[in-house]
Amino acid sequence: MKVTHAKLLAQVPLLTDLPTELLESLAKSCRFEQVNRGHVIIERHDTTRRFFFLLSGQVRMLDLNRQGQEIALAILDAPTHFGELAVIDSLPRSASVQATTRCEVASISPQDAEKLIYTVPQVSRKIMQNMATVIRNNNLHRQVLQQQSISNRLAAYLLGQLPKDIDPKETVCIRNLPIQYDLSILLGTTRESISRALTTLVDEGLVTKDGKNLYLNDIPGLYQLLEED
Amino acid sequence: MKVTHAKLLAQVPLLTDLPTELLESLAKSCRFEQVNRGHVIIERHDTTRRFFFLLSGQVRMLDLNRQGQEIALAILDAPTHFGELAVIDSLPRSASVQATTRCEVASISPQDAEKLIYTVPQVSRKIMQNMATVIRNNNLHRQVLQQQSISNRLAAYLLGQLPKDIDPKETVCIRNLPIQYDLSILLGTTRESISRALTTLVDEGLVTKDGKNLYLNDIPGLYQLLEED
Structure with missing residues (x-):
């Protein structure tokens, strides 16, 4: 034993x-x-x-x-x-x-x-x-927390989860994304704001969600977002 | 030697x-x-x-x-x-x-x-x-960084510098305050915003500045500020 x-x-x-x-x-x-x-x-x-x-x-x-x-x-x-x-x-x-x-x-x-x-x-x-x-x-x-808008915080968080040396032109899958509640308390906001921010990123074609997996379709686009903050 | x-x-x-x-x-x-x-x-x-x-x-x-x-x-x-x-x-x-x-x-x-x-x-x-x-x-x-307004970030930073077990009813002096440039890069903002935030706190009677010393005159008032954020 x-x-x-x-x-x-x-x-x-x-x-x-x-x-x-x-x-x-x-x-x-x-x-x-x-x-x-x-x-x-x-x-x-x-x-x-x-x-x-x-x-x-x-x-x-x-x-x-x-x-x-x-x-x-x-x-x-x-x-x-x-x-x-x-x-x-x-x-x-x-x-x-x-x-x-x-x-x-x-x-x-x-x-x-x-x-x-x-x-x-x-x-x-x-x-x-x-x-x-x-x-x-x-x-x-x-x-990440110094980003003003919640969708930018989320983008910065997602970019921070990427493995090193990925090809930024490819789609990368983030597996086991924390649930929205955990994302909200990680990023200093509410679950509703996370939900809206995720919808914003999906609507802009930057990410696609599939169950617990999140696909980053446009890594340069996500970085672009941060530069506009 | x-x-x-x-x-x-x-x-x-x-x-x-x-x-x-x-x-x-x-x-x-x-x-x-x-x-x-x-x-x-x-x-x-x-x-x-x-x-x-x-x-x-x-x-x-x-x-x-x-x-x-x-x-x-x-x-x-x-x-x-x-x-x-x-x-x-x-x-x-x-x-x-x-x-x-x-x-x-x-x-x-x-x-x-x-x-x-x-x-x-x-x-x-x-x-x-x-x-x-x-x-x-x-x-x-x-x-501190999750505070939205710069004067609140500054207030949160100052409260974080207080020694433990102070009497909140007393005026407390923070010696050797970092210069405004260092405060701005600690708090994720510009020197101009730090200058304005400091003026705001002084105008509200919460702090008094004297050279490199900063006096916190109203510690409960500074905490109050954070609760309103």
Whole structure:
């Protein structure tokens, strides 16, 4: 049973490459849970400091602005980890983490988390690399939010999701587009505005929607839009 | 001479508490430079990976948005460090770093930087704590940028600069306010708009300006402004 748990943990990128004995000992100190869609795993401002591994499912990280509106900081898909900020700086939780699907999570105590993060060199290095990615993505997202119109914010967000080195003359598919609610809180607006902005981009022939896939038909046209802002 | 250098390095928070021998060996591998105001220490997109200590002076970290306008990510005052992202993830520089005053900087090679960051436990820990602070501040700044009007963005920025646990009924002084150019690129707007926004806040009796100091006379009034956005 614990072997299965260790194998589950080994799929989390932060823990891949760890020696089997370390994974097995980590699995023994983990608390494993299934949570339903909508369940709040971490409450913003809480002083809890457990460290989490998302083994299956998807979560959103949520903050509130000063007007009490939810804003999404990120959407995370399994397998991944979350909750390291409070472990590292001992401050209250910076964001709420809510399951957007049924999720399987494992968590360890703050003491075990500190030991893992600070004393296992490949984990320290990956935590730093991961935080570097978060900082770089934040800088990109800041540019998205500086766009005045919502359809331009959406265009900037979509362009930010493109893989590197695509051919801008081709149609590119963005799979698993977040639902309109998540897009609205990622882009600092309402679901209605996202719906209108999406319709605008579709009407202008820039994108085509097909279920959870969105096709960008005219990448130069989307960039053009941003230059007109 | 090298002893003086080691003592200079010891003032950088990242390096405080390191054993004297380590500081002296670090000082030996450092390149020390004086740079003038306006000098670009790191160019965005460069693939250089040196790690820097700012021993005196002030720098701004700059990004460009898709329209080619400069946006400031942060203003850093000595003593501090910068340039760790490229050391950690080996990607091109995420931002330019430009001296806003005459600065004294020390830098080490990528190899020495990796050794320092990954193999000295108290440095690893402080790098992680520092990155955690950057991530938390980015989340706050995101809320500032979601404000539609520039005077509200300025109000949100100023409230974000307040020390914790102040008495909101008192007047609070913000010392060393960044110059209007830096405020404009921090808040995603023009210098003229910052000037007008500042005049608006002064005319409404919310703030008073005195040289490089800005007095917040009415903190509840500034919060009120944000709720009306």
